[in-house]
Amino acid sequence: MLPFMLSPRSLLLGLFFMSHNYITDHLGSTRVVLNNAGSVVERYDYYPYGEKVPVTVANTGNADYLYTGKEFQSALFGINWYDSGARFQTTDGIFTSIDPLAEKYYHISPYAYCAGNPVRFADYDGADRKDKAIGIAIGVVTNVIPFSTGLRDFYTPTDPADYNGTLMAIDAAAMSIGESLTKGGATVAVAGAGAMAVGGTTIVASGGVAALEGAAVAVVGQQALVLGTATAMTGASLMKKAGNNKSAGYEYGKEGKNGETSYTQKGRQAHTNYDPGPGYKKEQPLPSKKKSRCNQ
Secondary structure (H helix, E strand, O other): OOOOEEEEEEEEEOOEEEEEEEEEOOOOOEEEEEOOOOOEEEEOEEOOOOOEEOOOOOOOOOOOEOHHHOEEEOOOOOOOEEEOOOOEEOOOOEEOOOOOOHHHOOOOOOOEOHHHOOOOOOOOOOOOOHHHHHHHHHHHHHHHOOOOHHHHHOOOOOOHHHHHHHHHHHHHHHHHHHHHHHHHHHHHHHHHHHHHHHHHHHHHHOOOHHHHHHHHHHHHHHHHHHHHHHHHHHHHHHHHHHHHHHHOOOOOOOOOHHHOOHHHHHHHHHHHOOOOOOOOOOOOOOOOOOOOHHHO
16 A cells, blocks of 8 residues: 555635645645545545646545646646646646756657656756656665664765655554564464464363464464564564664754865865866965064
């Protein structure tokens, strides 16, 4: 099951503000709008590239930020485009202008959206996707290998928002998966322990064929107990690593992370190591003025 997020917003209806809650999916797309009473007032489904699918719940049009959380330009301009920041995006899988970083991706059309994979990826600003791809890889590794959160500092993103947003999504998914494994493993372990108890009782109280059947039940129960315990421990470990990653924050590559950005560090280092060449004459300090007798 895909992770969903709940975010409150306020809408201006006439002369009054009314609070609504927006449920979004793993791509950040608005899927359900709830009122204060928890009733569904709007529901949205999408084709792969953002075109809205007709649904049974009548939409009032109050939600402006729809597919992947982008503002839909429809009522005001009548163009049915999504505002992706760097570029406008249509609902048929293309941008309305060339990718400003097209020279980096010769194998992909400069008008393509998410390299043709809109189910897995979301392009939040219409620009580069490198930071998101690397964020996915580093996010998975740091949620599997213990004490590896520091690896997230080794990459300097071009767009920190893309990189940090991807890490946040991976951590949320890892936490959700870990919770499911923990609960499921605990359930299997309890069932296995129960089967072992039943099998042991049958062996003690019975003989012959019944005792053999009880032994078989006890063996199966023991295996279920071991498997369930291992699954629960794996889930708990995954949740712990995801929690550690989350507690470290999502400020990688931004100003203020570890004192300053890597860009600033590189700039200062380049300035310090700058060699103007042999023809450069270093400025000499001005000679000090001697005091005259009149000033003594």
